[in-house]
Amino acid sequence: MPPAAPPCRRPLRHPIGRGGLWLIAAVLAFGGPAAAEIAPSGAASCSGCHGPPGDGGLVPSLAGRPAEEIVAALMQFNAGERAATVMDRIAKGFTDDEIRAIAEWLAGGGDQAAHSSQP
Amino acid sequence: MLAAGGAAAFYAPRALGQQAARVVVVGGGFAGASCARALKRLNRDLAVTLIEPSERFIACPFSNTVIAGLRDLEGQQFGYDGLKRVGIEVVPQAAVTVDAHARRVTVADGTTFDYERLVMAPGIELRLDAIPGYDEAAAEAMPHAWKAGTQTLTLRRQLASMEDGGVVVMSVPASPYRCPPGPYERASLIAHYLKTHKPRSKLIVLDAKDRFSKQGLFEAAWQALYPGLLEWVSLSFGGQVTAVEPADMTLVTDFARHRSDVANVIPPQRAGAIAAAAGVADQTGWCPIDPVTFESRLQPGIHVIGDAAIAGAMPKSAFAADSQAKVCAAAVAGLLRGEAPRAQKLVNTCYSLVGPDYGISVAGVYHPRDGLLAEVEGAGGVSPADAPPSFRAEEARYAEAWFHTITSAVFG
Numbered sequence: 001m002p003p004a005a006p007p008c009r010r011p012l013r014h015p016i017g018r019g020g021l022w023l024i025a026a027v028l029a030f031g032g033p034a035a036a037e038i039a040p041s042g043a044a045s046c047s048g049c050h051g052p053p054g055d056g057g058l059v060p061s062l063a064g065r066p067a068e069e070i071v072a073a074l075m076q077f078n079a080g081e082r083a084a085t086v087m088d089r090i091a092k093g094f095t096d097d098e099i100r101a102i103a104e105w106l107a108g109g110g111d112q113a114a115h116s117s118q119p
Numbered sequence: 120m121l122a123a124g125g126a127a128a129f130y131a132p133r134a135l136g137q138q139a140a141r142v143v144v145v146g147g148g149f150a151g152a153s154c155a156r157a158l159k160r161l162n163r164d165l166a167v168t169l170i171e172p173s174e175r176f177i178a179c180p181f182s183n184t185v186i187a188g189l190r191d192l193e194g195q196q197f198g199y200d201g202l203k204r205v206g207i208e209v210v211p212q213a214a215v216t217v218d219a220h221a222r223r224v225t226v227a228d229g230t231t232f233d234y235e236r237l238v239m240a241p242g243i244e245l246r247l248d249a250i251p252g253y254d255e256a257a258a259e260a261m262p263h264a265w266k267a268g269t270q271t272l273t274l275r276r277q278l279a280s281m282e283d284g285g286v287v288v289m290s291v292p293a294s295p296y297r298c299p300p301g302p303y304e305r306a307s308l309i310a311h312y313l314k315t316h317k318p319r320s321k322l323i324v325l326d327a328k329d330r331f332s333k334q335g336l337f338e339a340a341w342q343a344l345y346p347g348l349l350e351w352v353s354l355s356f357g358g359q360v361t362a363v364e365p366a367d368m369t370l371v372t373d374f375a376r377h378r379s380d381v382a383n384v385i386p387p388q389r390a391g392a393i394a395a396a397a398g399v400a401d402q403t404g405w406c407p408i409d410p411v412t413f414e415s416r417l418q419p420g421i422h423v424i425g426d427a428a429i430a431g432a433m434p435k436s437a438f439a440a441d442s443q444a445k446v447c448a449a450a451v452a453g454l455l456r457g458e459a460p461r462a463q464k465l466v467n468t469c470y471s472l473v474g475p476d477y478g479i480s481v482a483g484v485y486h487p488r489d490g491l492l493a494e495v496e497g498a499g500g501v502s503p504a505d506a507p508p509s510f511r512a513e514e515a516r517y518a519e520a521w522f523h524t525i526t527s528a529v530f531g
Contacts, residue, residue, distance in 0.1 A: 036161050038453065038461075042484070044157075044445035045466035048438050049517075051524040058520035085502070085514050086468050086482045093464065093484025093498030111160065111445075111528075 039110070040101035042094055047111045063112035070103035140165055140455045143224050143234040145214045145393060147171030147199060149178075150425025150440035151240030153529045155207045157448030158238075165452065168232055169202060170224060172213040176530065179298065180437050181522050182267040186275045187308035188316075189475060195267055197530035217397035219418040236451050238413075239399060239406070240425040240440070241391025242266075243297050246404075249387040250290075250363055257365040261382035264305075265297060277381045278309065283317040285380035288370050290360040292387045293327040295405065297426050297435045300332040300481065302385055304471035307337065309383075310345040311474050323377060324351045325370060326358040332434070333471060333481050333501050340473040360384070390427035397421060405429045410487035412450040412460045413443060422447050431491030432483065439467040441525055462487045464495065470518030478514030 046062060053061045062070060076082035077091035078099070094102070144155045147169055155169045176197045184190040199209045212226035217237065224232045245263055247254050253261070264274040278287065287309060291302040306324045313320040322345075331337075341349050352358040357374030363384060370377045370384070389395075389404025399406045399415040406423040407416040410431065415421045424447045425440035433439045442465040450460045468482045483499035485492040502514060 038161065038449045039445070039463075041462070042464035042466060044449065044463070045438075045442040047445075047528055048441050048466070048525055049468065049521050051527060055524070055527070057524055058516055059524065085510065085517060086480050089482040089498060089500050090466055090468070090484060091498075093466070093495040098464070 037105070037108075040105050041098055043102040043105045043110065046102070046106065052112050062106045063110050065107060067100075067103040067107035070106055071100055074099045074103065140235045141233065142167050142236050142238065142451060142455075143232050144169045144238045144240065145171075145217075145224065146240035146242060146391065146425070147173065147176055147202075147209075148240060148242050148425060148440065149437040149525070149529055150242075150444045151238065152176065152199070152202060153441045153444035154238050154240065154424060154448045155202055156205060156529065157445045158452060159205050159207055161448055161452040162455075163206065165455070166208070167206070168208040168210060168234075169199070170210045170212060170214045170226055170232070171199070172211060172227070174198065174211060177267040177271075178437070178522075178526060179265075179267045179301070181519075182264070182271050183301070183305040183308045184472065184475075185267075185271050186264060186278065186305065187312040188275060188279065189308070192267070192272060195271075197526055199530070201531050214393050215396070217393065217421070219398060219421055222420055235420075235455060237421045238447060238451065239394060239397060239415075239421055239423045239427065240444070241393045241427050243388040243426050243435075244391050246387045246389055249292075250360060250384065252363040252365065253384055253386055257363060258384070260365040260368065261363060261379075261384045263385050264383060265301075265385050265388070274381070274383055278312060281317065281320070281380050284319040285317065285321075286378070287313070287320065287322045287381045287383070288377050288379035289322070289324045290363075290370055290382070290384045290386075291324060291326040291328070291331075291358075292385055293354075293359075295435060296385070296388045298469075299434050299436075300337075300469060300471045302326075303331060303333070303337045304473070305383070306349060306351070307340065307345070307471070307473040310341070310349040314345055314348055318348075320348070322349045323379075324349065324358075325360050325372060325377065326351060326353055327360070328358075329353045329355050332469075333479055335504060336479045336501055337471075337473065339504065340477060340479070344474055344477070390423075394423065394427050399423050400427075401429075403429070410490065410492045411462050412454065413447040414450075422451060429491075431485070432494045433465065433467055433485050433492045434469065434483075436467055436469045437525065438469060438521070439465070441529065442466055465492065468521070470514060470521060472515055472518060473511075476515050477508075477511045478516070478518045479511065480514055480517075 049059045050062045074091045077087045144151045178195045216225045262270045262273040264270040357372045362371040368379045390400045394400040408428045413422040424443040426435040446463045465485045470480045479502045481501045484495040
């Protein structure tokens with residue numbers, strides 16, 4: 001086992017808040033920076049099952065959900081404290097720090113934030 | 120120039136003086152199409168070209184339900200308009216040569232495409248040289264249906280026209296091959312079809328392995344749902360098919376000759392032919408890659424993702440292909456900006472239907488280790504053995520939801 005990682009010092013909520021993200025998305029759509037943030041380790045796989053907001057699917061969308069909520073759910077899955085079909089098996093593959101980074105990225109829109117930067 | 124031979128002018132006029140990097144993606148399945156989209160999401164200024172000869176993609180996941188008459192093939196088909204809408208240039212041609220030194224792809228009509236980085240997602244080629252007697256003509260009489268499309272419908276038709284009391288024989292290859300649990304899902308759904316419509320019939324599964332994916336769950340379900348109808352013959356008990364005789368629909372093993380009314384021969388496989396042509400496939404027929412960037416171990420500047428890649432512990436699945444596509448896209452976008460690639464974890468989840476309302480799954484988390492993608496210990500695994508029917512029904516619904524989400528994300 002690798003040594004335990006230092007505690008994550010990044011704030012849970014994205015510092016600019018959710019309203020600010022839509023503003024950034026709007027800036028991107030009108031010719032702002034073309035490059036989107038690269039997903040943290042493991043996060044790119046989430047959208048294999050979790051679709052965009054409002055897709056009405058059985059699997060809940062995660063894009064834009066509060067980071068605290070996603071962290072809490074993943075921690076519970078990780079600890080086997082929350083009923084699941086596959087998320088318990090998947091969450092066990094991630095460290096606390098990785099879970100936080102994934103949650104923050106998803107809270108900021110994840111792949112969907114990148115979608116909205118399309119011209 | 121970024122595109123040679125007038126290709127740019129023919130397929131998509133580009134602004135004068137545009138200096139965007141060009142990434143070419145060969146293959147428009149889950150891996151290639153997802154990677155093209157991810158590249159465009161990561162950097163909309165990237166010129167992304169997808170080379171794929173088929174106008175429509177026909178998905179393999181859920182195609183076993185088509186064989187069993189539970190679903191129509193139309194629901195498996197997806198076009199490339201969604202990719203075009205986000206600015207991906209889609210070239211409806213087959214890639215025929217790749218010059219890794221010149222960084223140039225040539226397609227069937229002779230047009231060439233220069234690239235800074237090439238992503239190859241050529242999927243699989245069925246080895247019609249592996250089982251004596253199983254050639255192209257034999258594949259019509261004894262369909263493989265391991266690439267979804269006309270083969271899927273041939274097998275469905277043959278099952279539908281078989282008399283009650285007939286014998287269906289399946290042949291399953293040794294690993295590695297596309298979709299490890301796929302043959303057993305197919306066996307389950309064929310058994311469901313026979314139980315429902317032709318209950319005096321029998322299904323024999325001849326396997327070149329002694330163990331398979333989700334085995335305990337499959338075998339328990341077979342015992343519960345299809346007792347006496349489905350017989351699995353392992354390698355040790357003579358399951359390896361050594362020859363086929365399509366003229367009298369016979370599968371030959373070292374121990375017996377199995378006469379069939381319907382035969383489904385899933386032959387051994389290798390990476391799609393263009394992989395060998397590009398020099399990215401090794402003597403195994405598959406493509407060794409770096410587990411962080413998916414760059415070929417054999418040809419710099421070419422990345423290989425999806426079923427064609429040797430991805431260590433990661434199975435050849437659509438979910439894995441999509442995960443790899445997005446990680447590879449991030450690596451490629453970063454490399455083009457001169458950034459050092461970052462190691463990423465990847466996830467796989469594979470659902471199988473044992474019956475229409477009976478789903479089981481296997482999940483895994485993977486990370487680069489010792490030059491390969493290894494399973495993260497303590498994570499992953501299969502559905503619980505003792506789950507109630509409601510759990511199985513829920514997983515069947517999740518399987519469908521997954522298919523809807525991934526196909527919408529990749530092709531929608």
